[in-house]
Amino acid sequence: MYVSENLGVNERGHLTFGGLDTLALAKEYGTPLYLMDEDLIRKNCRALLDAFGKYYDGNANVSYASKALSCVAICKIMAEEGMHLDVVSGGELFTALRAGFPAERIHFHGNNKTEEELRFGLDSKIDCFVVDNLYELERLEAIAAEQDQQVRIYFRIKPGVDAHTHSFIRTGQIDSKFGLALENGEAEEAVARALQCRHLTLAGLHCHIGSQIFDMEPFAHAAQIMIAFLAQIRRQHGVTLGELNLGGGFGIRYLPEDDPVELDECIRLLTQAVKAACDAEGFPLPRLGIEPGRSIVGPAGITLYTVGAIKEIKGIRTYVAVDGGMADNPRYALYQSPYTLAIADRAGDPRDFKATVVGRCCESGDILQEHTMIQAPRPGDVLAVLATGAYNYSMSSNYNRIPRPAMVLVSQGRARVAVRRETYEDLLRNDCE
Ligand SMILES: *Cc1c(COP(=O)(O)O)cnc(C)c1O
Numbered sequence: 413m414y415v416s417e418n419l420g421v422n423e424r425g426h427l428t429f430g431g432l433d434t435l436a437l438a439k440e441y442g443t444p445l446y447l448m449d450e451d452l453i454r455k456n457c458r459a460l461l462d463a464f465g466k467y468y469d470g471n472a473n474v475s476y477a478s479k480a481l482s483c484v485a486i487c488k489i490m491a492e493e494g495m496h497l498d499v500v501s502g503g504e505l506f507t508a509l510r511a512g513f514p515a516e517r518i519h520f521h522g523n524n525k526t527e528e529e530l531r532f533g534l535d536s537k538i539d540c541f542v543v544d545n546l547y548e549l550e551r552l553e554a555i556a557a558e559q560d561q562q563v564r565i566y567f568r569i570k571p572g573v574d575a576h577t578h579s580f581i582r583t584g585q586i587d588s589k590f591g592l593a594l595e596n597g598e599a600e601e602a603v604a605r606a607l608q609c610r611h612l613t614l615a616g617l618h619c620h621i622g623s624q625i626f627d628m629e630p631f632a633h634a635a636q637i638m639i640a641f642l643a644q645i646r647r648q649h650g651v652t653l654g655e656l657n658l659g660g661g662f663g664i665r666y667l668p669e670d671d672p673v674e675l676d677e678c679i680r681l682l683t684q685a686v687k688a689a690c691d692a693e694g695f696p697l698p699r700l701g702i703e704p705g706r707s708i709v710g711p712a713g714i715t716l717y718t719v720g721a722i723k724e725i726k727g728i729r730t731y732v733a734v735d736g737g738m739a740d741n742p743r744y745a746l747y748q749s750p751y752t753l754a755i756a757d758r759a760g761d762p763r764d765f766k767a768t769v770v771g772r773c774c775e776s777g778d779i780l781q782e783h784t785m786i787q788a789p790r791p792g793d794v795l796a797v798l799a800t801g802a803y804n805y806s807m808s809s810n811y812n813r814i815p816r817p818a819m820v821l822v823s824q825g826r827a828r829v830a831v832r833r834e835t836y837e838d839l840l841r842n843d844c845e
Pocket of ligand 1: 662
C-alpha cells in the first residue's frame with residue numbers, strides 16, 4: 413500500500429518511518445516536518461556505485477544532483493559515500509563547500525551562470541563546468557585567461573530525445589532552454605570553438621533528457637546519440653573526448669501503481685547501451701557519469717502535517733486543510749505531481765475517504781493533492797505525504813511569511829535535526845528599518 417521500503421505500520425496502527433513512530437516524531441519536532449531516512453539515502457548511493465562496479469568496472473562517477481535537496485547534512489552524507497556532486501548555483505556550491513565536500517568532485521551546471529558564480533567555481537577549484545552556451549564559453553575563457561588558469565569543461569548537449577515525461581521536466585529536445593542542439597549544428601560549432609580556447613580543456617560531453625522517467629529506452633537512445641557525436645568529433649578534429657555524463661532523471665514511485673526501474677537495473681541497461689554504441693562506433697568506452705537527484709533522496713523522505721479545518725462541500729468535494737502546503741511543497745501547484753497521502757494515526761486502515769488536501773496559503777492553487785484517497789481524517793490527525801525527499805525542501809518558499817519546516821534525519825532508529833525550523837526572526841533577518 414505504501415510507496416517506500418522504509419515505511420510501515422506499528423502495533424498501534426501508526427505510520428512508521430525508518431522504524432520510528434511518525435506520531436512521536438511529529439510530537440517531538442512539530443509539524444510541518446520533513447523527515448529524511450539517512451540509511452535509505454546511503455543505500456541508494458551504494459546501489460548506484462556498486463552497479464557501476466559490476467557492469468562498467470567502476471569507470472564512472474556517480475554525482476548527486478544537489479538541487480533535489482541541498483543542505484549541509486545531506487552534502488556530508490554524499491561526501492562520505494564517495495559521491496560526486498552536481499551544483500547549479502553559487503548557493504549550492506557554498507553549501508557543499510561548507511559541508512567539507514571536496515571541490516575536485518564538484519561540477520557546476522546552469523544555463524545562465526552569473527559572473528560571480530563562474531569566478532566562485534574557478535576560485536574553489538571545482539572539477540569542471542558544464543558549459544551551456546557559447547556566451548558562457550566566451551566568458552569562462554576570458555576569466556580563466558585573466559587568472560591564467562586551465563579549466564576543465566563539458567558541453568551540455570540536447571540530444572533531441574523525447575523522454576516521455578511532463579513538459580516542464582523534459583529537457584532533451586531542441587526546444588529547451590538548456591544546452592546546445594545537435595540538429596542545427598550548434599553543438600558542433602561549440603566544440604570547434606572550445607578546441608580553440610587556450611584556457612579551457614574540453615573533457616567531455618553531458619546530456620540530461622528530463623526527470624521522473626520510467627522507461628530506460630530514451631536513456632539508451634540518448635547514449636547512442638552522444639557516442640555517435642563523440643565519434644564524429646574524433647573524425648573531425650582528431651580529438652577523443654574521454655568522458656560522458658548522461659545526467660539524471662530516473663523515476664521513483666509516488667503512487668503504489670508506479671513501477672520504476674530498480675537502480676541496479678537502470679545502470680545495467682545504461683551501461684549496456686553505452687557499450688553497444690561504442691562497439692558500433694569503434695569508440696573507446698568513456699568514463700561515464702550520471703547525476704541523479706530524485707531517485708537518491710525522493711523515496712527517502714516524507715512530510716508530516718497536522719490536519720486542521722475539514723470543509724465538506726456537499727456533492728462537490730471535501731477539503732482537508734493542513735498546516736503546510738505549497739510553501740513547503742509547491743510541486744502539485746507547479747505541475748500536478750501525484751503523491752500518496754495517509755493519515756499517520758490510522759495508517760493500517762483502508763484509505764476509503766476521498767479528499768482534496770490543501771495548505772494554508774492564500775492561494776486557491778495551494779493544493780497538495782486533489783481527489784486523493786486517505787483514511788477518514790479528523791482535526792488533529794497527522795497527515796503524511798510520502799516520497800517528498802526530492803524537490804520539496806529545495807523548492808520551498810516563505811510565501812505568506814510562513815517559516816520553513818524543520819528537517820529531521822533518521823538513522824538506525826535515531827532522529828536528529830538536520831535543518832532547524834525557521835522562526836519569525838529568521839523571516840526578518842534581512843529586513844531593513
Ligand atoms: C535536475 C537535473 C538532474 C537531476 O534530475 P533527477 O530527476 O532529480 O534525477 C540532473 N542533471 C541535471 C542537469 C538536472 O537539471
